[in-house]
Every structure is written in C-alpha cells, then in structure tokens.
Amino acid sequence: MTRLYVHPLAVRIWHWINALGFVALIVTGVQIRYVDLINWMTFATAVSVHNAVGWVLIGNYFVWLLFYVFTDRIRVYHPDLNPARQWRDSLRQLAYYGYGIFKGAANPHRPAVLRKFNPVQGVIYQLVMMLLVPLQFYTGVLLWDLDRFAGSVEFFGGVRVVANVHVLLFVFFVAFILVHPYLASLGHSPSAHFRAMITGHEEIEDEADAQGATPLAASATARQPAGHSPSG
Ligand code: HEM
Numbered sequence: 001m002t003r004l005y006v007h008p009l010a011v012r013i014w015h016w017i018n019a020l021g022f023v024a025l026i027v028t029g030v031q032i033r034y035v036d037l038i039n040w041m042t043f044a045t046a047v048s049v050h051n052a053v054g055w056v057l058i059g060n061y062f063v064w065l066l067f068y069v070f071t072d073r074i075r076v077y078h079p080d081l082n083p084a085r086q087w088r089d090s091l092r093q094l095a096y097y098g099y100g101i102f103k104g105a106a107n108p109h110r111p112a113v114l115r116k117f118n119p120v121q122g123v124i125y126q127l128v129m130m131l132l133v134p135l136q137f138y139t140g141v142l143l144w145d146l147d148r149f150a151g152s153v154e155f156f157g158g159v160r161v162v163a164n165v166h167v168l169l170f171v172f173f174v175a176f177i178l179v180h181p182y183l184a185s186l187g188h189s190p191s192a193h194f195r196a197m198i199t200g201h202e203e204i205e206d207e208a209d210a211q212g213a214t215p216l217a218a219s220a221t222a223r224q225p226a227g228h229s230p231s232g
Pocket residue numbers: 007011015018019020022121125128129133177180181183184193194195197
C-alpha cells in the first residue's frame with residue numbers, strides 16, 4: 001500500500017460541515033414543503049433552522065472555493081483537455097461501476113495527488129460545486145427575503161420559477177446524497193474513502209496487488225503531474 005495525502009484539512013472540514021448541513025437542509029426542507037403532510041417539527045422551527053444552516057453552508061462554501069482558488073490543488077478539478085481520452089476513460093469508469101466491479105475487475109482509475117478523482121467524479125463534482133450548489137444557495141437567498149430581492153426574483157420569472165428551481169435542485173441533492181456515499185464506498189475496502197476524508201490520506205493498492213489492472217490504470221498513474229511526492 002502507498003499512502004497519498006489527497007484531502008487537505010480545509011477540504012475535510014468543509015466537506016463534513018457541508019454533508020451534515022445538507023442533511024439538515026433536506027430534513028427541514030421536506031418539513032417546509034410538505035407542512036400539511038408531516039409534522040417532524042413546527043413550521044417556524046423548520047424555517048429558522050433551514051435559514052441558519054443555509055447561511056452557515058454559504059460561508060462554508062467559500063472555505064472550499066478560496067482554498068482551491070489559492071492553491072495548486074485546484075488542478076484536481078481541471079478536466080482532461082483531450083476530449084477523446086476524457087470520453088474513453090469516462091466510459092471505462094462507467095463500465096467498471098455498472099459491470100466490472102461485480103466481476104471483480106480492478107478499478108481503471110489509479111488516484112494520484114493531483115488526480116484524485118476518476119474522470120466521471122471529476123465532471124460530476126465540478127458540475128455540483130461550480131454550478132448546482134451555488135445555484136441552490138442563490139435561489140435560497142432570493143426566497144429568504146422576497147421583498148429585498150424582488151427585482152432579481154422578477155428578472156428570473158417570478159417566485160414560482162425561483163421556488164421550482166430550488167425544489168428541483170433539492171430533488172437532485174436528495175438523489176446525490178444517496179448515490180454519492182454508495183460510490184464512495186467502492187474503494188479497496190468499503191470504508192477506505194471515508195477514512196481518507198477523515199485522515200486526508202488515501203491508501204493506494206500497489207499495482208501488483210490490484211488484480212486485473214487495465215493498461216488504463218498504468219496510464220492514469222503516468223499522467224500524474226511531476227513534482228508531487230506521494231505524501232503530497
Ligand atoms: C452523507 C453525506 C455524505 C457522505 C457520507 C460523503 C462522503 C464523501 C467521501 C467519502 C468523499 C471522498 C471520496 C470521494 O472523493 O468520492 C467525498 C468527497 C466529496 N464530496 Fe461528499 N459526502 C456526503 C455529502 C456530500 C454533499 C452533500 C456534497 C455536495 C453537495 C458532497 C460533495 C463532495 C465533493 C465535491 C467531494 C470531493 C471533495 C474534494 O476533494 O474537493 N458530499 N464525500
């Protein structure tokens with residue numbers, strides 16, 4: 001096993017505050033939306049907790065953003081600029097998730113310090129963090145004070161449009177919060193990626209141990225940028 005320092009402290013703190021916060025937002029959001037059907041807490045409590053947690057997560061988002069913008073670690077989010085290779089590697093990764101994993105095949109992606117995400121993760125995390133999370137926060141802020149933001153709400157087509165975008169994104173995040181931990185449990189052991197998000201260190205199986213490793217696995221290792229030791 002080789003240990004790579006892949007999740008710096010700021011990312012780990014951001015991530016677990018964010019994960020807990022999203023669970024709280026989902027629970028209180030369901031109560032707000034379905035106030036006639038469920039009674040987990042009072043409507044007023046749900047609104048207060050939802051607003052407070054929302055603001056905490058907006059602040060927390062900037063921890064993630066500023067950390068990545070001001071360090072070279074942002075390169076983990078850079079896409080592969082070769083579209084053919086990005087497409088091919090994504091299909092290989094999806095084939096592994098949908099079929100190979102059940103046949104005991106090796107994961108085609110071998111993480112490196114600045115290439116910790118597989119090609120599918122890289123695209124999805126980028127979409128989530130650069131587009132969907134900010135859009136969820138922005139629509140939430142508009143709905144938080146409709147009078148103050150009346151101009152912006154009108155600009156986007158009215159309160160129903162803004163509320164529907166917020167709820168559709170909520171549906172996405174409910175699905176995400178189920179699928180994402182499942183995919184995160186597919187490391188060399190079910191808890192490996194979870195431990196990595198706590199300690200910062202990912203344990204990488206040595207190539208010889210990764211039975212059935214594909215040529216792609218080797219090429220992913222070879223593409224690790226120079227100048228970064230395994231300890232990060
Ligand atoms: C129960 C909730 C959650 C659990 C158990 C969980 C678990 C994990 C784990 C184990 C990792 C590291 C492995 C990997 O890279 O996939 C990770 C990374 C990540 N998670 Fe989560 N997660 C949760 C909620 C969320 C939520 C709500 C979001 C965003 C809205 C999120 C966004 C991310 C992102 C962007 C990364 C990569 C972070 C980086 O290294 O920059 N997670 N998560």
